[in-house]
Amino acid sequence: xxxxxxxxxxFPHFNARMREGVVVAGRRSMLKASxxxxxxxxxxxxxxxxxxxxxxARRKSVILLWMTGGPSHIDTLDPKPGAPKEIRxxxxxxxxxLPGVQVCEYLPRYxxxxxxxxxxxxxxxxxxxxxxxMVMQTANLAAEPRENREADKYPALASIVAKxxxxxxxxxxxxxxxxxxxxxxxxxGGYLGKSYDPFVANDVGKLFQLPESLTSERLYTRKxxxxxxDRMRRDLDLGGSMEAADCYMQQAVDMVLxxxxxxxxDLTREPESVRQRYGSHEWSQQAxxxxxxxxxxxxxxxxxxxxxxxxGTWDTHGDNIPPYGGIWNGLRPLLPVFDHLYSTMITDLSxxxxxxxxxxxxxxxxxxxxxxxxxxxxxxxxxxxxxMSMTIAGGGLKHGQVIGATERDAGQIKERPVxxxxxxxxxxxxxxxxxxxxxxxxxxxxxxVIERGAPIGELF
Numbered sequence: 001x002x003x004x005x006x007x008x009x010x011f012p013h014f015n016a017r018m019r020e021g022v023v024v025a026g027r028r029s030m031l032k033a034s035x036x037x038x039x040x041x042x043x044x045x046x047x048x049x050x051x052x053x054x055x056x057a058r059r060k061s062v063i064l065l066w067m068t069g070g071p072s073h074i075d076t077l078d079p080k081p082g083a084p085k086e087i088r089x090x091x092x093x094x095x096x097x098l099p100g101v102q103v104c105e106y107l108p109r110y111x112x113x114x115x116x117x118x119x120x121x122x123x124x125x126x127x128x129x130x131x132x133x134m135v136m137q138t139a140n141l142a143a144e145p146r147e148n149r150e151a152d153k154y155p156a157l158a159s160i161v162a163k164x165x166x167x168x169x170x171x172x173x174x175x176x177x178x179x180x181x182x183x184x185x186x187x188x189g190g191y192l193g194k195s196y197d198p199f200v201a202n203d204v205g206k207l208f209q210l211p212e213s214l215t216s217e218r219l220y221t222r223k224x225x226x227x228x229x230d231r232m233r234r235d236l237d238l239g240g241s242m243e244a245a246d247c248y249m250q251q252a253v254d255m256v257l258x259x260x261x262x263x264x265x266d267l268t269r270e271p272e273s274v275r276q277r278y279g280s281h282e283w284s285q286q287a288x289x290x291x292x293x294x295x296x297x298x299x300x301x302x303x304x305x306x307x308x309x310x311x312g313t314w315d316t317h318g319d320n321i322p323p324y325g326g327i328w329n330g331l332r333p334l335l336p337v338f339d340h341l342y343s344t345m346i347t348d349l350s351x352x353x354x355x356x357x358x359x360x361x362x363x364x365x366x367x368x369x370x371x372x373x374x375x376x377x378x379x380x381x382x383x384x385x386x387x388m389s390m391t392i393a394g395g396g397l398k399h400g401q402v403i404g405a406t407e408r409d410a411g412q413i414k415e416r417p418v419x420x421x422x423x424x425x426x427x428x429x430x431x432x433x434x435x436x437x438x439x440x441x442x443x444x445x446x447x448x449v450i451e452r453g454a455p456i457g458e459l460f
Contacts (some may be wrong), residue, residue: 060431061294062161064302065287065342065362066137068185069312070130070388072368072381074410075327076104076335077389078121086372087409090328090379101402106335109343110391116346118392118459122404124417125300125366125388131311133365137187139424139450145397155186155439157424158300159196160449165299171260173199174299177302180285182309187301191439191447198302201265201289215251264296265289277344284341291348294358298430305338314364318377326379327372338362346393359395359430361423364388370411387413395430397459421453 025214069149074080074259075089079102082088093102097115110117127144128135134143140154177198178188189196263269267289278288283305290301306313308323317328324330342362349355368381376384387406393399404416425435428450435455438446 008145021041026238027192059294059297060165060357060359061160061298062300062359062361062427062431063290063294063345064137064158064253064300065360066133066185066302066304067312067314067338067362067364068130068133068181068304068306069315070364070366070368070383071314071322072316072327072331073387073389073406074381075331076107077119077391078406078410079104079459080408080410083409087370089372091332096339098400098402104335106332107339109339113343116350116393118397118399118401119389120392120401120418120456121387121389121406122405122413122416122418123363123388123390124413125385125424128365128385128420129383130315130365131182132184132187133312134170134187136363136365136420136423137410139420139453141420143187144298145378152188153190153441154187155192155196155449156198157427157449158187158198158302159192160439161300161345161427161431161433163192164174164198165431165436172264172293172296172298175302176201176293176298177197177304178202178289178301179282179304179306181304181306185304185306185312191441206344260296264292264298267292276347277339279344281337281341283337284344287305287345288348291352291354295352295354312364315383316368316380317375317382318373318380320377321375321380324380326377327381330380342391349394355394357394359397359427360393361427362393363390367410370409384411386411392426392459395459397430400460401458403456403458418456419453421450422456423453424450425453425455426459429460 057443072089074087079091079093080088081093081102092105094108094111095101096103096111097113101114101119103111103114103119125136127141129144129146129344134151134154135141137158139156139157140151142148143151143154156175158175166174168246175196175198177200180186180198180202182363186198188198203429258399267275267285270288270292275288278284283303286303290303291300310323313324313334314331315324316327317324319326319329346355346360349358349360365388366383368387369384372379372381374380387410404418405414407414427433428435428437435450436450439449441447
């Protein structure tokens with residue numbers, strides 16, 4: 001199922017259902033209708049930007065585990081066991097594979113892997129908000145639609161990567177979003193255009209399943225019928241866009257019927273032992289699918305780790321503020337699920353020899369308030385867009401470290417702030433995207449993606 005409102009079919013710019021001028025069934029109207037019908041394959045227009053892949057291209061990719069809503073850093077990765085109870089919260093702590101470093105007691109598998117990970121406890125998330133979740137996903141501090149009417153135009157880092165790495169695979173989209181519960185949980189193509197919106201793949205089982213009435217034979221029959229309009233089309237568009245549409249139509253058909261995409265999105269091709277290893281939870285299945293996609297050649301996969309379409313499952317305001325829940329009843333049940341899917345994915349990528357080429361980020365949009373019991377609750381924490389924690393794995397980087405620290409109540413950055421621009425620069429260096437990359441706004445002016453930031457030096 002494709003949820004993007006931008007991509008109901010591959011050729012929306014033909015406005016196939018709109019009558020033009022005098023209402024007669026002319027050749028152009030007939031052509032537009034036929035194109036829209038055939039383009040009901042629901043593929044985004046990123047097909048129009050495909051280029052041949054260089055023979056020596058090395059497959060690099062990113063998996064973003066987006067913990068939608070803002071996970072509490074104090075109750076997970078930056079515990080303060082010596083602080084008063086109203087600050088430290090209800091959870092205990094456990095040691096990790098890094099001497100002297102502790103994390104939440106409900107993350108034992110994560111703790112055992114920490115000598116292979118990088119934990120950042122000083123991410124500067126000021127200006128970040130959610131619904132939409134854009135600042136941390138775009139690296140632009142002005143990407144806050146509640147305050148800036150142009151905020152939704154700033155392209156996602158994933159869209160920038162998609163544009164610069166679109167040659168990686170001709171048979172798969174470069175930017176895929178999984179388990180998207182709401183459009184507001186992601187950043188989109190913005191100024192880059194709808195071609196670089198994510199390919200939203202929510203219903204894995206039915207994603208490439210043709211309707212019962214549309215067999216492979218009928219699909220190719222439709223394509224043959226479309227090609228019969230050849231002469232009529234050539235005199236309608238001397239600019240060449242119709243001619244180019246031939247190529248994109250072929251790619252659209254080949255993607256739906258082709259082996260590469262069907263194999264990549266088909267979880268039943270995984271051995272039963274691997275599927276059981278990941279587990280049956282929806283998030284775990286998405287993690288397995290993400291591994292399959294980067295293995296097949298997708299450049300950027302974002303998993304929306306949420307169970308509902310509100311501001312996010314990790315938005316633990318309190319039990320008396322549905323649907324969020326508090327720290328004990330809301331956050332605690334999420335941690336074993338995350339602990340399992342995260343450790344399984346990292347281990348699986350490593351065993352398959354993929355981890356050095358796949359950068360895995362686990363993060364949300366901000367942290368939570370130092371004091372528990374906000375907003376009239378006794379068990380929740382409000383947004384805290386001052387500091388948050390996140391984890392980086394893979395990418396062939398230097399791991400086994402903790403970067404940065406917070407003050408005693410975890411409310412302020414004590415040392416080594418890491419900005420959204422720093423994260424963007426780190427992603428771009430891994431993916432081979434120039435750090436001075438720009439895009440054009442709607443006035444044709446070039447804009448820098450990274451205005452303030454540099455690759456995180458400790459990782460390189």
